[in-house]
Amino acid sequence: MSEKSSQESEFQEPVKLEQLRTRYLELQQELDILKQKFDDGFSEGIFGYISEDLAGEFTNKWLERIKKNTELLKNADELGIKIFGDNLEKQDKLSFQKYSKEYTISFNSKSTHVESSSVMGFCEPGGKIELKESHPSQREQLFYFVKNAKLHPTVAALVHELIHAYHQDINLDMDKELGELQAYVNGIVEVLPFNSIEDTTERISKYYGFSKDRVTSIISNILFLYSRGKGTKEVADILRNTNPTLQGDWLLEEFHIKLIMESEGISQEEKGEMIKLYLLGNQIERAKAQNIFLEVFYDWMKE
């Protein structure tokens, strides 16, 4: 490093901010290219070649290649959560099961917990998960993801409840806002359940009666932790270990976020850029998985 640039690094803030913004533009370009490539190669007619019987085998080939080329499945794997498959009620690799040896998971549940309202599922502390809708077939799961770059809604609901289960595994008095928000903003494949932080805040605060300010603060801070390389499990460990008698959003900000920002010299503006970059990075990973589907499909047709 030349003398000049080491002097410049004293003014780290603007340099970093500028770098983050440049990186954002680069990644935006990468995403646009990936999206275009997928749009050019995909038609729903492709699924005419993937029967229900073949969908399982096809999905495995696709997942294998995703694992090799992206980090999209890392968070699910760390928690042992199975997200594509035929028997999703059999979650036998979960890295948590203190209160119950096995979580009983039932789809198409008629219980009062999920029968009414817009609740998609329910998790009873101690290990019982009920989901409103029926188990989607492998073909439905694959089709939904490839088309939307998101998990099938019923599988997303299962993931949501499994995050609650992980929190409750050691903390039955989990702060409701922290728990609910990580269950939504879980980073298992997609990060945000809705289009933006604002949209997610709007819906969740309305639905649960949480304060909008606290919801936005918690969502942003969870995303910031992910953006610093912490996985879903690591963040869940932080959240489930917070003292339930104190306000969750304040605890998170004061004892975790501020420490990182101070020790790494990250400004509020840079924090905002890091969150934006992380969200964009997640979109890229999902767009890659869509394109990998096309690669697997065209290879498969050649066989």
Ligand SMILES: [Zn+2]
């Ligand atoms: Zn929930």
